[in-house]
Amino acid sequence: EPEVTQTPSHQVTQMGQEVILRCVPISNHLYFYWYRQILGQKVEFLVSFYNNEISEKSEIFDDQFSVERPDGSNFTLKIRSTKLEDSAMYFCASSILDIQGDTIYFGEGSWLTVV
């Protein structure tokens, strides 16, 4: 069964450093997403991406965050200058359509620890 893959599975970084989290969405999917889950809290939406543009972003997704599809298969989340509060599990996801009945498929997540 096709799946969303993410790397790295776990990264430890120092405060202020740049981090790039990578994802390979399911190949025939057109819409890509990042969600995150701070330990003990809800899974939260960060951003959606379609046709090489951000289609929606949350208030969490400020100027420190950016997303990119550098080639035909990868989808990346960059955090320019990490803060302690960025420590979380980051989930990449994808879907064929962006309608409410369509299923969003998630990767296994990348644990980011900022020290």
Added chain:
Amino acid sequence: GNSVTQMEGPVTLSEEAFLTINCTYTATGYPSLFWYVQYPGEGLQLLLKATKADDKGSNKGFEATYRKETTSFHLEKGSVQVSDSAVYFCALRGGATNKLIFGTGTLLAVQP
């Protein structure tokens, strides 16, 4: 705005017990409703979904019925197994935005 409320865990059951995890929602319009499951060390997997009122989603012995009158989507299973131990997330999608809105998750621990 849209929101999801699900019962707090952990829920601890013996094998073959009946499971209910409550989920209620607040939304404008008629959202689609989902249950995702996260097994230890793994990502979020879709368990089941329902896209309109009175629909029943089912998978792997789990069921949930979209109840518009009570704004609920409770997850049930008649006989749980140790392998069902995981965190279960209720979620909705729809209204002014198509982003998924999640509940807090409920940890289920099934003991042999």
